[in-house]
Amino acid sequence: MENPPRLFVYGAGEHSKVLLGLYPILWQWIVAFLDGRRSEPFLGKPCLHPDAVDFGVDATVLYSSREYQEEMYKRMIFKGVNHVRIYSGES
Known part of the structure; x- marks a missing residue:
């Protein structure tokens, strides 16, 4: 792949663990996780x-x-x- 996707996952918690367990192919494109309350690496990524x-x-x-x-x-x-929103519309 010449220009692979640069993916940032917003949310460093249980939801992301489950998501990546279900879709492990995403790992190859993850640059970092984003989270306003966490600063240490999450699942081996910044x-x-x-x-x-x-x-x-x-x-x-x-x-x-x-x-x-x-x-x-x-x-x-x-x-x-x-932007990739998993859930549709306003909650």
């Missing part, structure tokens, strides 16, 4: 504060939370990234 990331070009944020997905999305909507 964990960064969402406001402190320079996403560069062609980055995708996958929102890994049912409860906070829309709040996370609203925080990231102007960051110039592609």
Whole structure:
């Protein structure tokens, strides 16, 4: 793959563990996890504060939370990234 996806998973908790257990193919594209309350590595990948990331070009944020997905999305909507919401619409 010439330009592989650059994936940032927003949410470093149980939801992400389950998600990656179900879809392990995602591992190859994960650059880092995003979380406002965690700063240590998560599942062997860096964990960064969402406001402190320079996403560069062609980055995708996958929102890994049912409860906070829309709040996370609203925080990231102007960051110039592609968005993947797992759950449809407002919760």
